[in-house]
Amino acid sequence: MSYHYLLDLALILLSTKVLGLFTQRIQMPQVVGALLAGLLLGPAGLDILAETEFLSQVSELGVIVLMFSAGMGTDIHELRSTGKAGFLVALCGVLVPLAMGTALAWGAGETGLLTKGSFLEAVFVGTILTATSVSITVETLREMGRLDTKVGNTILAAALIDDVLGLIALTLVSSVAGGDESVLLVLVKIVLFFVSALVVGVAAKRAFTWMMERSHEQNLRRYPVLAFVLCLLMAYCAEAFFGVADITGAYAAGLVISCTPKAAYIQSKFEPLSYLLLTPVFFASIGIDVTVGGLTTSMAIFSILLLVVSVISKVVGCGLGAKLCGFDRRESLQVGVGMVCRGEVALIVADRGLSLGVLTSAMMTPVIITVIGGTILTPILLKLVFRTKAEPQASGLTDRYQKTAQLDIVADRLLEADQRLMSGGESGDGDGTGEKS
Secondary structure (H helix, E strand, O other): OOOHHHHHHHHHHHHHHHHHHHHHHOOOOHHHHHHHHHHHHOOOOOOOOOOOHHHHHHHHHHHHHHHHHHHHOOOHHHHHHOHHHHHHHHHHHHHHHHHHHHHHHHHHHHOOOOOOOOHHHHHHHHHHHOOOOHHHHHHHHHHHOOOOOHHHHHHHHHHHHHHHHHHHHHHHHHHHHOOOOOHHHHHHHHHHHHHHHHHHHHHHHHHHHHHHHOOOHHHOOHHHHHHHHHHHHHHHHHHHHHOOOHHHHHHHHHHHHHOOOOHHHHHHHHHHHHHHHHHHHHHHHHHHHOOHHHOOHHHHHHHHHHHHHHHHHHHHHHHHHHHHOOOOHHHHHHHHHHOOOOOHHHHHHHHHHHHHOOOOHHHHHHHHHHHHHHHHHHHHHHHHHHHHHHHHHHHHHHHHHHHHHHHHHHHHHHHHHHHHHHHOOHHHHHOOHHHHO
């Protein structure tokens, strides 16, 4: 038995942590550092690590836990109360990038820009562009003090719905890519899966709630284990019986747990597992899968085009949805820019396409460039579009400064009068002109 996997894990965890801290210091998500670590250690860099069956399995478990945690962090009530605005923004934010991404990849294959350009691969590229990363945008808006605004709430609600619609699109495309089944049969299986997931979810929620209400605080340690069992079972059943992506089953299990009384406690217990081992291995393995040989001149051109289309498609799609809901032009632009960042969701979709054999390993390079580029551009673009909102108010700044100056003068006079009163002198009591002024 070889113990080389221990050295592989040590190198991955150390490099992802070091580069993650570095990217965090330059105001970028740590996921970018994990990707860079994989690129650095893999064939595209120093060629120290290569993809193994062990790393592949740990990586798959990592993405399952990642989506399970995402489901636990989803607010079902907020998802229901978003209404027309969130749904339209999310729907347009999925359809437009899907169409533009598919058209770009299909056109690149037809013109010879891509050596392999099947229609299914083109659709998968479009599916990658439907993703939206909630965490990066929310953190940026929080730092800017714009999260609690109308635009900020709409972005958050649309991003939650976008995750659900994106998972449905991923499930459909993955099911079609996995066999020769007809689209109708695939849709029937998807419907059956969601019906089964709903039934199992309701039963599991009632069971968890019943047990939690009757147990003592010291017995809470059993629930993270039971929740993880539910996650693994739903992920397995999704793949084995319905042909649905296992991450969809994991996400559904997370939604079930999010409705239980101890959801926050259970989620907190999964953070160390994900943070210490599974998530770094998953993101690093994506970087390890990237090969330098796939980045030809044509692929470099396609990478730039994919990044441009990824930005434009979200701005146009989500901005159109916001416009239809009554937002003005500037607010629609802000909503669209807020949905640009793809983050880990796009990487998950791309990794699914790679495991199914739909995407080539060379295609991972444009995807990673798109994710990193979007991660860098989103905070910058958000600051720009929110700053433009203050520019039309510049004409009123002079009046504000004049009013502020007048108030300062009055305050100074009141302070002088108060000091005279405190001195107890007759002149202070009789001098009412200062206060009246």
